[in-house]
Amino acid sequence: MKNASSGNSSRTGLHLQGMTRRSLVKSAAAAGFTLPVLGKSAVFAAPRRTVRQQDAEKPASLNMLYATVEADVEAIKLAIPDFKAETGIEIVLDSQPYDALQQKVFAELAVDSPYYDVIIVDTPWTPALTGKLEPLSEYLTNEALNDVSDPALDDFIEKVFFDTAVYNPTSPNLQFPDPSAVDVEAITGEGFEIYGLPLQANALVAMYRTDLFENAEGMAAFESEYGRALAFPETWDEFTEVAKFFTRPDENLYGTTLMAGNGDWATDDFKTLLAAWGGDGYMVSDDFTLAFNSPEGVEALTYYADLINEHKVTPPGVTSFSWDDASAAFTSGLTAIGMNYHTEVLAPDVQGNISYALVPEKVTRGPHFGTWMLSVNKASQNKEWAYRAANWFTNGPTQTKMLAAQLHPSRKSAYKAAKTDENATKFGNFYDILGQSLALGVGRPRLTNYGAVDKEIWVAVNSAATGSMTPEEALQSAADKVLALLQEAGYPVS
Incomplete structure (x- = not known):
């Protein structure tokens, strides 16, 4: 069962831009949850893959930190074999239930751990994380980095894309002034950036x-x-x-x-x-x-x-x-x-x-609506390939295939496909109503x-x-x- 919005946001209250491990622990306590007591290097206690020196070099694997039912992990599992067949890269998936995931995301990013390359992010977390997520505008406009999948930004439901992924890096509380069309040049021209690609969109x-x-x-x-x-x-x-x-x-x-x-x-x-x-x-x-x-x-x-x-x-x-x-x-x-x-x-x-x-x-x-997004860890040593993965897992054909696992897509093409896809039509008119609701939705305020x-x-x-x-x-x-x-x-x- 998928929870409201993109997840249970009630325990979010952290700001990670320039945050130290000590201040993270203090802020986490104020927000109502505790983080593991770790030394600064303890995030490397488990075996880690060898960090590559050049971002463009294709890695054998990418580590992805993901949710469980809240962001439909079964949909990701369904698509992982296809990504490996397409790229030769193994996705090492670590899925955590909501509260554990939130703690893990904030703990890893607070110490600039490079372990996770691709991270699922819930919308209420993003205002606190913009300094720790890789801005994607230059990736989205670099033809060489879109060889695995076309980002096709105009295929995203506009309200979903702007509410989920577009933030002002210095004033993350601000909403983009004109969310009518997804245009990278217009977004960056207004001083905003793109911090992920939407996946698993929920609306009342x-x-x-x-x-x-x-x-x-x-x-x-x-x-x-x-x-x-x-x-x-x-x-x-x-x-x-x-x-x-x-x-x-x-x-x-x-x-x-x-x-x-x-x-x-x-x-x-x-x-x-x-x-x-x-x-x-x-x-x-x-x-x-x-x-x-x-x-x-x-x-x-x-x-x-x-x-x-x-x-x-x-x-x-x-x-x-x-x-x-x-x-x-x-x-x-x-x-x-x-x-x-x-x-x-x-x-x-x-x-x-x-x-x-x-x-x-x-x-x-x-x-009310809210959406998860796949983001690239700013500390990853495989950022270009992490971007390719985020782009591929959120593209139209992949999201359409994920309907078999009841994904709530973020792309218009997937909702069009849902009209005749038996994985969607067995739920009657649900996907039609969900798509319409997302286009009308109103998200949360952007507060750390x-x-x-x-x-x-x-x-x-x-x-x-x-x-x-x-x-x-x-x-x-x-x-x-x-x-x-x-x-x-x-x-x-x-």
């Missing part, structure tokens, strides 16, 4: 029980009550009506899942609504102005809390739901509608069918201490959802704490 999508929506008796009853045909709701106002219609506690059926428990999932639910209500879905603007406690934010969180407390369209216990809990509620037949970041399969004892849809709109749509900021916002969402605070009180409390966190991180806030 809705799913619903078509057997319930297409039930003749139910359709007639809904039309009689609401004066329109029963269909998956296009707007959040319609969403409330449909969710209320399907809420039948005596039948152990509720309208919808939400992810209102304490965790990154609650922040992601909220920012989806914030964007839909016309607010800034990034929550913190480029100039560090807070946007989540705006009037739009209060209205969006009020709507969210009302689904739980006023309309009562969610299952019992929803204020402790995570991604996995929401998935379990929907697949067990407890709700007619679900929202999550992956395909769903109903439990064997639930007789029904699933279809997927865009999350509804209010003023607009802005589903996002993990701490994220926590304050999800606490506010949960407080409003449980009714322990009003939405306005909860967001103002979070705003006060987030301002203090930004100041502590050295950001220029007033």
Whole structure:
């Protein structure tokens, strides 16, 4: 099962530009996790390959540090034999679960270890890592280095590419001003760089029980009550009506899942609504102005809390739901509608069918999204071949093949292929909806201490959802704490 966005970002809060091992350990403790107690040279304790003197010399192998289910490691495993057949290079894959991976990435890069050539990077980590990842603009425009695969940058979903890979090296908090076309010259001309190539793109999508929506008796009853045909709701106002219609506690059926428990999932639910209500879905603007406690934010969180407390369209216990809990509620037949970041399969004892849809709109749509990227370790001694590998594993044909392992592609050509690829069509219209959602998505703010900021916002969402605070009180409390966190991180806030 693939988690929300590109992964669980709740423990990210480090900045590695110029960071020493000692300061890394101190910052890691502040961010909520511990790193192994290693001496400066301890990263070389395990046997290492011989470092080559010339980057252009083809190595026998490349070491890749990767995630597990969070970034679909099975998709990478599926493609590794083809890469070896194409290049003669063995990929030595080291896959780690999310928390262990995060610690490993930050520890290796903090001491400039050259061991890993290619590294998978989650978007919330990148603002802290730009000084440790190899800028790729010169590689992407060097014809000699694109002999193994054409980067075909115009094939990437534009929003995905810019949100994931394009950063200002001196001000990594900034969003690129015009993410409408992927053009290396335009990117570098604005003072930005490209720090990886996107792979495994996740966005919030809705799913619903078509057997319930297409039930003749139910359709007639809904039309009689609401004066329109029963269909998956296009707007959040319609969403409330449909969710209320399907809420039948005596039948152990509720309208919808939400992810209102304490965790990154609650922040992601909220920012989806914030964007839909016309607010800034990034929550913190480029100039560090807070946007989540705006009037739009209060209205969006009020709507969210009302689904739980006023309309009562969610299952019992929803204020402790995570991604996995929401998935379990929907697949067990407890709700007619679900929202999550992956395909769903109903439990064997639930007789029904699933279809997927865009999350509804209010003023607009802005589903939360996040993507992993393959990056080149700046300390690698095989950077040119590491780039070739990252380019090859993220190209259109490779991502299309990875559909067999349920990859969420970052390229338009892979979504086009998914329309007829049996590995994708067996999930109905999921890939069509995912591709559309990625093109509409809104990512996270680019903060080196996002993990701490994220926590304050999800606490506010949960407080409003449980009714322990009003939405306005909860967001103002979070705003006060987030301002203090930004100041502590050295950001220029007033």
